Amino acid sequence: MASTRIQSTDTATRLAERTLELVDIASQSGAERDIAAHVLGVLRDGGVPVRDAGDTCVIAGTERRGERPLVLLAGHLDTVPAQGNWPGRREREHVIGLGACDMKGGVAVLLELALAGAERASEDRTLDVGYVLFGREELPATQSALAPLLQREHGLRSADLAIVLEPTANVVQAGCLGNIDATWTFHGRAGHSARPWLAENAIDHAVAGIRALHARAPERETIGGLDYTQVVSVTTLHAGLASNVIPGECTANVNFRYSPSLDRAAAERALRGWCEPHGEIAVRSNSPGALPPHENPLTARLLAAAGAPAEPKQAWTPVAELAAAGIDAVNFGPGDPAFAHSVGERCALSALLRSHESIEAFLCA
Numbered sequence: 001m002a003s004t005r006i007q008s009t010d011t012a013t014r015l016a017e018r019t020l021e022l023v024d025i026a027s028q029s030g031a032e033r034d035i036a037a038h039v040l041g042v043l044r045d046g047g048v049p050v051r052d053a054g055d056t057c058v059i060a061g062t063e064r065r066g067e068r069p070l071v072l073l074a075g076h077l078d079t080v081p082a083q084g085n086w087p088g089r090r091e092r093e094h095v096i097g098l099g100a101c102d103m104k105g106g107v108a109v110l111l112e113l114a115l116a117g118a119e120r121a122s123e124d125r126t127l128d129v130g131y132v133l134f135g136r137e138e139l140p141a142t143q144s145a146l147a148p149l150l151q152r153e154h155g156l157r158s159a160d161l162a163i164v165l166e167p168t169a170n171v172v173q174a175g176c177l178g179n180i181d182a183t184w185t186f187h188g189r190a191g192h193s194a195r196p197w198l199a200e201n202a203i204d205h206a207v208a209g210i211r212a213l214h215a216r217a218p219e220r221e222t223i224g225g226l227d228y229t230q231v232v233s234v235t236t237l238h239a240g241l242a243s244n245v246i247p248g249e250c251t252a253n254v255n256f257r258y259s260p261s262l263d264r265a266a267a268e269r270a271l272r273g274w275c276e277p278h279g280e281i282a283v284r285s286n287s288p289g290a291l292p293p294h295e296n297p298l299t300a301r302l303l304a305a306a307g308a309p310a311e312p313k314q315a316w317t318p319v320a321e322l323a324a325a326g327i328d329a330v331n332f333g334p335g336d337p338a339f340a341h342s343v344g345e346r347c348a349l350s351a352l353l354r355s356h357e358s359i360e361a362f363l364c365a
């Protein structure tokens with residue numbers, strides 16, 4: 001398999017070639033074996049101390065813990081399913097194709113930083129750097145490969161900061177929202193549609209419940225100077241057996257993106273309080289969010305290198321799994337979030353270069 005064959009001396013070109021190489025290795029969630037083997041080979045051939053950490057995970061540079069603070073650069077290897085956008089291609093100033101934005105451009109930056117660090121024996125760097133690559137991030141959080149990795153690799157948990165190179169358009173995005181998916185079932189009584197007064201239409205209960213839930217305004221909360229917006233939405237709705245039957249049951253999916261200040265139990269209590277007067281709630285998944293790092297000097301140093309103020313992460317990301325393992329974590333990567341999971345996924349060469357330069361400046365500050 002190809003390894004460090006990318007020889008371009010110009011950093012932007014090398015980053016673009018690396019991104020395209022990664023895009024062209026199919027790695028839909030659950031099928032990360034080839035790409036994990038590939039990144040292992042690239043790092044090994046480049047002289048980076050790396051190992052297969054099992055279960056789609058590859059870790060590098062974390063074997064010996066020095067005196068200096070340890071920073072982890074982390075990224076997922078998997079993508080969402082293709083939408084006619086694979087394999088990828090290079091077009092002037094962009095790499096285009098499945099995963100280019102989310103987040104093979106970020107993984108390319110991570111790999112090139114690891115290779116550069118190995119070449120220069122990290123002499124200019126004032127931080128120790130570990131590299132963490134993992135799979136199944138684009139699936140429900142309960143299936144992620146990262147949380148179990150953090151459980152079995154104790155060394156990772158001593159890190160002072162983790163930077164996840166998810167798409168943020170090169171802005172530091174801190175913290176993240178929690179995320180609940182629940183099935184909301186509305187009960188009525190089925191009957192003949194010619195005599196609806198003998199039945200009880202479950203859709204009526206659903207309409208009343210959803211209207212009340214959607215009347216809730218988004219709730220903004222400022223944490224560490226960042227505004228997070230808590231929102232709740234019904235995202236699917238199903239009812240009906242036949243055209244002449246009044247439905248006795250109607251089911252909805254409720255998606256609750258909750259403030260990082262709520263723990264899992266408090267979030268679930270809030271959701272039940274709103275929904276249960278109208279129907280039954282069964283929580284299928286509940287992933288807590290993460291508070292932004294509090295007074296971590298490395299975050300300030302990253303912000304200075306990035307040259308832009310921090311933003312809140314208005315979504316769920318693996319920083320929550322890192323935070324749950326006791327590691328301060330932020331998102332910072334080259335992809336533009338507007339292109340994540342889109343048919344036209346792409347990553348700009350200028351963004352790849354900027355990301356690489358900012359992180360290198362951070363590591364050497």
Ligand SMILES: [Zn+2]
Pocket residue numbers: 076102103137166167
């Ligand atoms: Zn992602």
